[in-house]
Amino acid sequence: GQSLEQPSEVTAVEGAIVQINCTYQTSGFYGLSWYQQHDGGAPTFLSYNALDGLEETGRFSSFLSRSDSYGYLLLQELQMKDSASYFCAVRDTEGGSYIPTFGRGTSLIVHP
Amino acid sequence: DVKVTQSSRYLVKRTGEKVFLECVQDMDHENMFWYRQDPGLGLRLIYFSYDVKMKEKGDIPEGYSVSREKKERFSLILESASTNQTSMYLCASSLQPDTQYFGPGTRLTVL
Numbered sequence: 001g002q003s004l005e006q007p008s009e010v011t012a013v014e015g016a017i018v019q020i021n022c023t024y025q026t027s028g029f030y031g032l033s034w035y036q037q038h039d040g041g042a043p044t045f046l047s048y049n050a051l052d053g054l055e056e057t058g059r060f061s062s063f064l065s066r067s068d069s070y071g072y073l074l075l076q077e078l079q080m081k082d083s084a085s086y087f088c089a090v091r092d093t094e095g096g097s098y099i100p101t102f103g104r105g106t107s108l109i110v111h112p
Numbered sequence: 113d114v115k116v117t118q119s120s121r122y123l124v125k126r127t128g129e130k131v132f133l134e135c136v137q138d139m140d141h142e143n144m145f146w147y148r149q150d151p152g153l154g155l156r157l158i159y160f161s162y163d164v165k166m167k168e169k170g171d172i173p174e175g176y177s178v179s180r181e182k183k184e185r186f187s188l189i190l191e192s193a194s195t196n197q198t199s200m201y202l203c204a205s206s207l208q209p210d211t212q213y214f215g216p217g218t219r220l221t222v223l
Contacts, residue, residue, distance in 0.1 A: 008152075033210045033212075041216070042116075042202065043202070043204075045211050045212065045213065048210050048211060050210075087154060091209055099157060099209070100209055101157075102155040102156075104152065104154035105154050
């Protein structure tokens, strides 16, 4: 089995940097994905980390530490449009699973 | 661009009705998924399929069934809708399970 923990809500001001953490417990591990979902919209894929380290894509970066069972999504130069829910998802290796498990999501509120 | 479409954005049904939710993807993906999303509970997997006519139960399959007769289409069936199945239903497809493409969702209300 697996479990994921992420904060339910994070607030920040426009232009700031914010970090959304995700810790997980799995019996094996393939990788950690991040998705963004605006209110009323569909989740959209942001990033995937299978190896330790930082992956950067524009203003967004994602970090993974396999030894700590921990990852985070870093959003820089925050904009109002970044207000959304962010989900981490983990797929473990148990039983050759095709099934990622999603966290409950972190609601990011960006203030002017 | 990958496109995943769902048959309805909003649906209202009565308790006991049989409900069909359709999902179509245009990228020849092997994997397709059905989730329900409820406030505070995140995305919970109902069923997934890794090939035509193949299906596997997810975390919450009770009260649901699925059909995948063609690669591009994955249907979710509520045999006898109940009020506790009122939810947002999201379909997704993927080549790799870790990179899923979601449809716009169907908000189902069961009265």
